[in-house]
Amino acid sequence: MSSGKKKLKDLLQQSDNRTCADCGAHDPKWASPTIGVFICLKCCGVHRTLGPNVSKVLSVTIDEWADEEIDAMIEVGGNSSANSIYEANVPEGVKPGPDASIDQRTKFIRSKYEHQEFLQQGLKISSNKTTLQASPSKKLSFRAPSSSSAPKPEHVDGAIGHLKFTILQGANLAVRDMLSSDPYVVLMLAEQKVQTTIQRSNLNPIWNEELMLSIPEDYGPVKLQVFDYDRFSADDIMGEAEIDIQPMMTSAMAYGDASMFGDMQIGKWLKSPDNALLEDSTVDIVDGKIKQEVSLQLQNVESGILYLEIEWIAP
Structure with a gap:
């Protein structure tokens, strides 16, 4: 077979x-x-x-x-x-x-x-x-299943913890080839750079892939970029966004062991003209874990939405 x-x-x-x-x-x-x-x-x-x-x-x-x-x-x-x-x-x-x-x-x-x-x-x-096409105000009904096989984060001296980013899916991504694109997502923080697999000929890809980043003490925003893979030339950019992890980190530091608490909201990243959020993004304790759902309107591109979930992983 x-x-x-x-x-x-x-x-x-x-x-x-x-x-x-x-x-x-x-x-x-x-x-x-x-x-x-x-x-x-x-x-x-x-x-x-x-x-x-x-x-x-x-x-x-x-x-x-x-x-x-x-x-x-x-x-x-x-x-x-x-x-x-x-x-x-x-x-x-x-x-x-x-x-x-x-x-x-x-x-x-x-x-x-x-x-x-x-x-x-x-x-x-x-x-x-x-292929799914969503209006910018609607989130697709897709949830990533939990996984115990998340990739290990790169070692960073002085890391205060880790964040697991589950890249769920994209919608209405930009065309960079003849009729479609071959998109993949890159996350960057400090000297770390991680990326998803390539989705062939898909403007509405479902990744459901986990990416791990170590968080240094002097962390800044996580930079997200979407690229179109090209075998014979440089990959084309398909949009970008910055993810402000301050609300997540502040909440995680304040609550410590989340397993001691019931499900509740403990923080929020507010949508504003200065960020790429489609809607306010809350930080929640869910089943003893600190999680945050994020919906991003990709910037510096004609179209594209990305849905992801962030989870705090204690050191």
């Missing part, structure tokens, strides 16, 4: 992918790499009527998959991630069950994917690929 097919099989084994994304039937054997969902045979028939520009369907066991099709499935993350977007506002009783008629399936699936009736307000998914 090729490494790509093994990745696809491993993704299929996740619990949320063991039932059809559209009707809940068990053991789906079909998938739509255009959308990123696993579906049953009955729902697959409806997907075929949508056309490959909306939903290209492939057999998980029989068809040959291109590497980019497998990567597209992995990038979405499975049925739960996709449905958190496509079914964000689905009315109660509208979603069909495994025994639904073909008419019920057709009505629901067309409403869900073709007409996009159940998306969060302010979201739109383009017809040529699964």
Whole structure:
């Protein structure tokens, strides 16, 4: 079995992918790499009527998959991630069950994917690929799962602690190639520089990647930049922003061991004309950890939003 097919099989084994994304039937054997969902045979028939520009369907066991099709499935993350977007506002009783008629399936699936009736307000998914486009005032419904395998920070003499930056996703990033871009994110503080992986041909990438920085005593703002990777020339800038970590650091120093406290807000970075915030960013104790959600309007660029989460890691 090729490494790509093994990745696809491993993704299929996740619990949320063991039932059809559209009707809940068990053991789906079909998938739509255009959308990123696993579906049953009955729902697959409806997907075929949508056309490959909306939903290209492939057999998980029989068809040959291109590497980019497998990567597209992995990038979405499975049925739960996709449905958190496509079914964000689905009315109660509208979603069909495994025994639904073909008419019920057709009505629901067309409403869900073709007409996009159940998306969060302010979201739109383009017809040529699964990309999310958000209005600047709306945050996408995506949360990074917790991970115990965050990369270790670089050693910095006199570090007073560490910050874990989870780069969640971008929206409406700038075009730097012919029709798209190959974006990656860079964070810099003092002499440290860390970056995400490159997302190929994606203006609305989902990274969900953790980057670690050590915090020196004389820390300043963290500089964030987004670049378009270019194999044959210098990478093009796709926007930048500064992250003021003072509210996070002040809160972390004041509360010490956050596990002693219940969930509550302990600080705030306020949106102003002088920063890149889309909205006020609160510092909170959540499940015994100090965290901060940040939404940034990238600066010095025609468009681009970046969503991330910061977590304090004591030394």
